Amino acid sequence: MKKRLFIRILISYCAVILLVAAIVAVLFSRQIRLIETKQIEEGLLHTARLVSLHPFDEIRSNIRLLAQEAGARVTIIDAGGGVLADSRVDVSQMEIHLNRPEVEEARLRGSGKSVRRSSTLRDDEMYVALAVRNDKGIKGYVRMSRSLREVEDSVQRMYGFLYRTIGFALLPTLLLALVFTRKIFQPIREIRDYTQAIRRGDLSGTLLVKASDELGQLAEAINYLVEEYREKILLAHQEKGKLEAALASMVEGVVVLDSQGRIESSNRGIESILDRRSSEIHGRSILEAFMSADLQRALERFRRERKPVLEEIRLSGKQPNIVDVNISDIQGLPAGEEKTLLVFHDVTRLKKLEQMRTDFVANVTHEIRTPLTAIIGFLQTLLAGALDDRETARKFLRTIAGNAERLSRLVDDLLTLSSIELNETNLKLEPLSVDALIRTVLPMVESSAAEKKIALDTIISGAVPGILADRDRAVQVLMNVLHNAVKFTPEEGRVTLFCREDGAKDWVVLQVEDTGIGIPSQDIPRLGERFYRVDKARSRELGGTGLGLSIVKHLMASHGGKMEIASILGKGTTVSLFFKRA
Structure with a gap:
């Protein structure tokens, strides 16, 4: 480009x-030709006047001498146009010249001139004729002619001189x-190099052109545009950074589709929803990425419809999710660059909480209604006359008292669980001896274990350090686990309490292992949910509220x-409690 422009200039x-x-x-050639021709014309006319002063007979006899002196062709013509004499040509061969x-x-x-090619001499000539008069009129004509070759020779000499002059200059x-071309091209080259650098993305520096003409004005205009461009790029980067930060911090998943329906970009939120990296879904269609016909x-x-769509979708995968998806257009794009925005809000946890709330209300209602029904029924029976039978009344009152105690335990457990979840339980964490904790809890379950002839063993591996715990709550935790172990272990079974140190992670582990009925593997993940029981009938028969493991x-x-919790159905269950080392 440089060479071509330089060569063109x-x-x-x-x-x-x-x-x-x-x-x-x-x-110049035209002007020289005119001057030379004029000079020849004037010279021929002057010579013709001088020749016309002589008698025709004298002219005829001396015509060659006159022609030689004049340096021209001389022709004498009579009044009728006949040629009387000619200095070059035999008159017998010449035609009428009138x-x-x-x-x-x-x-x-009286005089005339003409420039034409001579049919006799085969050459361009200048002719000048002069009428010779006497008393009776025109006596004849004296015609002088001269070749214009010398005019052309003068022009050619002028051309030669001009060519030599041009050659030297x-x-x-x-x-x-x-020099001038290089001077003109230098700022153009600087402008070219600068604009090419801008094209490559290098916006540093300023275009310096030492010129006050249009090129200098062009350089100033380019500098102004580049400065505006820098500011706009900086603003765009800032806005892009804000947008990326906002998208990255959003819990909701965001997906942008291009005009072909392919995933163009997404944020981190979508990775947690799909449990896949964003790079794995880029360039794919919605159906390929989400595998959801509903979506x-x-x-x-x-x-x-080209209207925003809000719909609840269930996504399958390793961890099935329920999401609210909002589909809408991205506004403000150029024509032909349609893009679609999909915003996914994961409502799986909300749905689970809603289900838990529903189950909780149903379970609480059921748990309260069962003892209340018994209490009301026995009270009504007593009021109806059974009170007079002291033995029956005593039996009914014991049943009423047992159901009242069950209601009281249920209310206490609910209040405890609610207090823990609302962070209203103030734990007084302090170093606590494991031996002291075990000595405090074991007597509370020994009587119930003795009734079922269940052996209670304690195995402590070496010198176990203390734990960091609230004394009362630690007692409550260990007692609940031991109570469940005794409750669900058949007669003459065994419950063993192990204590060991996990030095790798600074844990002190209390393990309660029983030889009870065990728990199916599919039920183990749900243990700890409110009111969840593996065997509801047996649990209620044994007086459980379904809140112990949740607490x-x-x-x-x-x-x-x-x-x-680890368990083998029919062989027993092991519950491990991990306390922080004191």
């Missing part, structure tokens, strides 16, 4: 120089043209620990 200079030289040559333009003009005006002229139908409905789970979490 240089050739333009050379063309202008050559064109000027050609115009000068044409004008119709010659110069003779006709001389007959009318061409080299310095070309050097000047080269595809919602998208097709949006494309038909244990939440209390362990409040201590910064955890509860783990």
Whole structure:
């Protein structure tokens, strides 16, 4: 591009120089031709006047001498146009000359001229005719002619001189043209290099062009545009950064589809919903990425109606999710660049909480209604007359008292669980001896274990350090676990309490292992939910509220620990309590 532009400018200079030289040559040749022709005409006319002063007979006898002295051809013509004498040609071979333009003009005006090609001499000649008069009128004509070859020779000499002059002047002229071309092209090259750098994304620096002409004004305009461009790019980067930060911090999943229906971009929220990296779904269709026919139908409905669509979708996968998806257009884009925005709000937890709330209300209602029904029924029976039978009344009152105690335990457990979940339980964490904790809890379950002839064993591995716990809550946790172990272990079974240290993670682990009925593997993940029982009939028969393990789970979490359950159906269950080391 550089060479082509430079050569074009240089050739333009050379063309202008050559064109000027050609115009000068044409004008000069024309002017020289006119001057030379005029001089020849005036000379011939002057010579013709001098010759006409002599008698025709004298002219005829001395015509060659006159022609030699005049340096021209001399022709004597009579009044009728006949040639009387000619200095070059035999008159017998010449025709009548009355119709010659110069003779006709001389007959009318006294003198005439003409430039034409001579049919006799085969050459371009200038003819001048002069009418010779006497008393009776025109006596004849004296015609002088001269070849115009010398005019052409003068023009050719002028051309030779001009060519030599142009030849001598061409080299310095070309050097000047080269210098001026380089001077003109230098700012153009700087502008080109600067704009190419901008095209590559390099916006640093400023265009410096030392010129006050249009190129300098162009450079100032480019600098102004680049500065505006820098500000807009900076603003765009800032806005993009804000948008990316907002999208990254959003819990909701965001997906943008291009005009072809392919996933163009997404945020981190969608990764947690799909449990896949964003790069794995980019470039795919919605159906390929989400594998959901319901979502595809919602998208097709949006494309038909071109109205925002809000729909609840169930997504299958490793962890099935329920999401509210909002599908809408992205506004403000150029024509032909339609993009679609899908915003996914994961409502799985809300749905679970709603289900838990529903189950909780149903379970609480059922748990309260059962003892209340018994209490009301026995009271009504007593009021109806059974009170008079002391033995029956005593039996009914014991049943009423047992159901009242069951209601009281249920209310106490609900209040405890609610207090823990609302963080209203103030734990007084302190170093606590494991031996002291065990000695405090074991007597509380020994009587119930003795009734079922269940052996209670304690195995402590080495010197176990203390735990960081609230004394009363730690007692409550261990007692609930031991109570469940005794309750669900058949007669003559065994409940063993292990204590060990997990030095790798600074845990002190209390394990309660029983030889009870065990728990099916599919039910283990749900243990710790409110009112969840593996065997509801047996649990109610044994007086359980279904809240014991839920309280244990939440209390362990409040201590910064955890509860783990392992079980083999028909062989027994192991509950592990992880306390922080003191």
